[in-house]
Amino acid sequence: MYKNQANQKGFVLWFTGLSQAGKTSVGNRVHQILKEKGLKLERLDGDIVRQSLSKDLGFSKKDRDENIRRITMVARLLSKNNIGVICSFISPYRKIRDMARRETNNFIEVFCNAPLGICEKRDKKGLYQKARRGEILNFTGVSDPYESPQTPEIELRTDQESIEESTNKIIKYLEENSFI
Numbered sequence: 001m002y003k004n005q006a007n008q009k010g011f012v013l014w015f016t017g018l019s020q021a022g023k024t025s026v027g028n029r030v031h032q033i034l035k036e037k038g039l040k041l042e043r044l045d046g047d048i049v050r051q052s053l054s055k056d057l058g059f060s061k062k063d064r065d066e067n068i069r070r071i072t073m074v075a076r077l078l079s080k081n082n083i084g085v086i087c088s089f090i091s092p093y094r095k096i097r098d099m100a101r102r103e104t105n106n107f108i109e110v111f112c113n114a115p116l117g118i119c120e121k122r123d124k125k126g127l128y129q130k131a132r133r134g135e136i137l138n139f140t141g142v143s144d145p146y147e148s149p150q151t152p153e154i155e156l157r158t159d160q161e162s163i164e165e166s167t168n169k170i171i172k173y174l175e176e177n178s179f180i
């Protein structure tokens with residue numbers, strides 16, 4: 001039995017991981033399944049936010065932190081109003097992810113864990129190639145750090161699991177913790 005919209009609890013599902021680790025793919029699939037169950041949801045994804053809310057920002061640590069600070073504000077308002085927010089951002093810095101955790105209700109950190117080599121081989125956007133050629137600077141994993149979560153609520157091994165398996169882990173977590 002799933003919660004209906006009237007008694008839904010807000011939450012923030014926060015996908016973090018390298019570019020091409022699967023944050024958007026798994027996030028979209030989770031969104032689709034929860035939507036079919038009738039939950040109130042919102043989706044915040046790096047590619048879209050970078051073209052809108054954070055259009056003026058680059059990829060220095062300062063700008064990345066500012067990007068996450070803005071997103072956190074949006075996620076906070078939505079989750080406070082009992083909406084499930086599905087966020088997918090590389091968000092490489094631990095400290096600012098922990099700030100997002102403190103500032104929002106029911107923050108669920110989802111570590112999309114796949115080795116750099118696998119992510120680089122996928123390279124659907126051709127960004128790793130560009131980064132290796134030096135055409136993109138501050139690229140996470142190549143010329144910028146990624147600080148892995150130490151105690152994420154959920155860890156996905158997206159190099160070993162299918163998108164469906166990763167999605168099921170998240171649905172199971174939400175069920176076990178009475179979010180759905």
Ligand SMILES: Nc1ncnc2c1ncn2[C@@H]1O[C@H](COP(=O)(O)OP(=O)(O)OP(=O)(O)O)[C@@H](O)[C@H]1O
Binds near residue numbers: 025161
């Ligand atoms: N188990 C898996 N989980 C997620 N994605 C997978 C998996 N296996 C293969 N893939 C593929 O890897 C790619 C992951 O790309 P996706 O855009 O989801 O990554 P991302 O983490 O959002 O990257 P970016 O930070 O660049 O937006 C997709 O093409 C997806 O089909």
Ligand SMILES: [Mg+2]
Binds near residue numbers: 023025045046047088
């Ligand atoms: Mg993405």
